[in-house]
Amino acid sequence: MLEVDHLVKRYGEVQALAGFDLSVAAGEIVGVVGHNGAGKSTFLEIVSGLIRQDSGTVLINGRPPAAARAEVGVSPQHIALYLPVTVREHLRLFGGLAGLRRAELSAAIDELAAAMHLEEFLDRRVGILSGGQQRRTQAAIALIHRPALLLLDEPTAGADPETRQALLDVVKQRAAQGTAVIYTTHYLSELSELQATIAVAKRGRVIARGSSEELLAGLPGEVRVTFPDETVSVATTNQSATLVELLKTAQKPVESVDIHHPDLDDLYRALAVDHD
Numbered sequence: 001m002l003e004v005d006h007l008v009k010r011y012g013e014v015q016a017l018a019g020f021d022l023s024v025a026a027g028e029i030v031g032v033v034g035h036n037g038a039g040k041s042t043f044l045e046i047v048s049g050l051i052r053q054d055s056g057t058v059l060i061n062g063r064p065p066a067a068a069r070a071e072v073g074v075s076p077q078h079i080a081l082y083l084p085v086t087v088r089e090h091l092r093l094f095g096g097l098a099g100l101r102r103a104e105l106s107a108a109i110d111e112l113a114a115a116m117h118l119e120e121f122l123d124r125r126v127g128i129l130s131g132g133q134q135r136r137t138q139a140a141i142a143l144i145h146r147p148a149l150l151l152l153d154e155p156t157a158g159a160d161p162e163t164r165q166a167l168l169d170v171v172k173q174r175a176a177q178g179t180a181v182i183y184t185t186h187y188l189s190e191l192s193e194l195q196a197t198i199a200v201a202k203r204g205r206v207i208a209r210g211s212s213e214e215l216l217a218g219l220p221g222e223v224r225v226t227f228p229d230e231t232v233s234v235a236t237t238n239q240s241a242t243l244v245e246l247l248k249t250a251q252k253p254v255e256s257v258d259i260h261h262p263d264l265d266d267l268y269r270a271l272a273v274d275h276d
């Protein structure tokens, strides 16, 4: 559905993308993770048709971004809304621009308002909404015309748990209906919940791709057991077996145990070591 081949983009001295490759199938959710400045937003801006690459290709159902705008829904990282305009007017405007007719548009607004918990403030001006409510409005704009490709750039940044869950549920539902989704986030737990394929971006390239289980498998976690006079800490890929062993062989009272499972931070660290 989306084929991205060797994208390169420079901003003066800064090499934002240095050969970025990614493919996404219909119905697939790909979570793009990576340190600040890895090139995630630049990649999404090119796929959205907002900026142009220096070289490389992007094909959305066989067409370049400029010819495929109607098929793409975008929720940018930074809130981009018209403050004096209501939520409903935003959805009407963007739905209308994407070609939805009256009845279709009203039905789409009602459906999204319910799914994203927007009903209560549908007729309020965006300028007086909270940050989380603005986030939900921004995501709803991306979804209103049922795009075949959904680009969500940190859609849950600063969102409360209710907003986050509403968004995750809608994304799962759309993917199940065949929408291809690219989702950038710094929260690996969201990508696990979405059962997303993870693409790790580093310095303008995708350096690893797989499920979170695949990427985290083999990374060591840690088991720490605290005794009255010392703390023993063991790096291990099998935390429960290591803990049982430590407790069995302990010759003194145990004050506390602490198990650390590998997470996104460990993944970042491991990748940094492997690829520097």
Ligand SMILES: Nc1ncnc2c1ncn2[C@@H]1O[C@H](COP(=O)(O)OP(=O)(O)OP(=O)(O)O)[C@@H](O)[C@H]1O
Residues within 6 Å of the ligand: 011, 014, 015, 016, 034, 035, 036, 037, 038, 039, 040, 041, 042, 043, 077
């Ligand atoms: N308009 C611009 N002008 C100059 N440099 C830019 C511009 N946009 C991005 N950059 C630079 O390109 C690099 C990649 O930025 P980008 O925003 O794509 O990273 P990111 O992975 O989305 O980061 P974050 O997680 O912080 O959102 C950074 O070094 C950034 O400073």
